[in-house]
Amino acid sequence: MTVFAHLSDLHATPPRWTHPAELTPKRLLGRLSWELRRRHEHRPEVLDALVDDLASTRPDHVAITGDVTNQGLTHELEEGRAWLARLGGPRRVFLVPGNHDVYVRGSRAAVARAWQPYLSSDGDSDADAIPSSDGDSDADAIPGSALDPPVRRVGSLALVGACSVLPTPTGFANGRIGPRGRLRLERTLRRLGAEGCVRVLLLHHPPWLRGISRRRGLDDARALRDVLRRAGAELVLHGHVHRAVFESLPGPAGDVPVVGVASASALGRRGEARRGRYHLLEPLDEGGFALRARVLDPAQGCFVEGEARKLG
Ligand SMILES: [Fe+2]
DSSP: OOOEEEEOOOOOSOOOOOSGGGOOHHHHHHHHHIIIIIHHHBOHHHHHHHHHHHHHHOOSEEEEESOSSSSOOHHHHHHHHHHHHHTTOTTTEEEEOOTTTSOSTTHHHHHHHHHHHHHSSSSOTTSOOOOOOTTOOGGGOOTTTTSOOOEEEETTEEEEEOOOOOOOOTTOOOBOOOHHHHHHHHHHHHHHHHTTOEEEEEOSSOSSOTTSOTTTSBTTHHHHHHHHHHHOOSEEEEOSSSSOEEEEEEETTEEEEEEEOOOTTBOOTTOGGGSOEEEEEEEOTTSSEEEEEEEEETTTTEEEEEEEEEEO
16 A cells, blocks of 8 residues: 655745845845745744654655745755755655745756756656746756656556746746646656556646636646646646645546645644645545545644545
């Protein structure tokens, strides 16, 4: 039996500027938001409790749907790598980046350099590069961006990492997979489906614009849903919205469950729905998944058993 954990939006690394070139208007505003608000919500002690909890729940693999950092700064990528190591190291942790990781022009290449083994199919530093979403400037492109999305295989599971992030202007946190990325994703999903794999699609942004502003949503959400309708997947997991989401989308052989998870580091000062949380997922022989939530108990300062559901 394979059990994997889904966590997201760690925002684990407090931003500080070490070089004038790193100072952009977007980072200035982001820093203000961090100092005034976010640093009180995303707490290292919650992440310490998360690491402890994962040591006791012992999932076979950990899938992270982005936003390990706050501004994708060089020192944040290094500190982020230390957190990723604490969460299990590259052979046990598979990551797709979030908009806070690929924050400005040049971030994609820096993320790829710093976190390559975590982004790759097999947890190897020499393996495939992070796929780019279309719309990046050439300056931001890196070798290997024309590759198919990485696929991490865990037992019968195929975790497919779709990159939905690109550097955005100040005030924007939207994403895009792009036509070439969607084509490569569809080809990959079809191939894995034909192999009989249990396909889990990971991306940072939710695959719709419902309940999210255009400035924060996935530009080509509708086209991505068309890909899923044609090629199918057994499960879609996302982050970005900092709360748990249980939805479904039509696939070629029935509905595909879509699950978002709250930030793994959040104290939940704005309500229980935003409290630190991760999900343990287990594919079932009869199809679908068993989901168990692990939720922060702020009084005890640890994660405890939350709701349980069957998906699909
Ligand atoms: Fe986030």
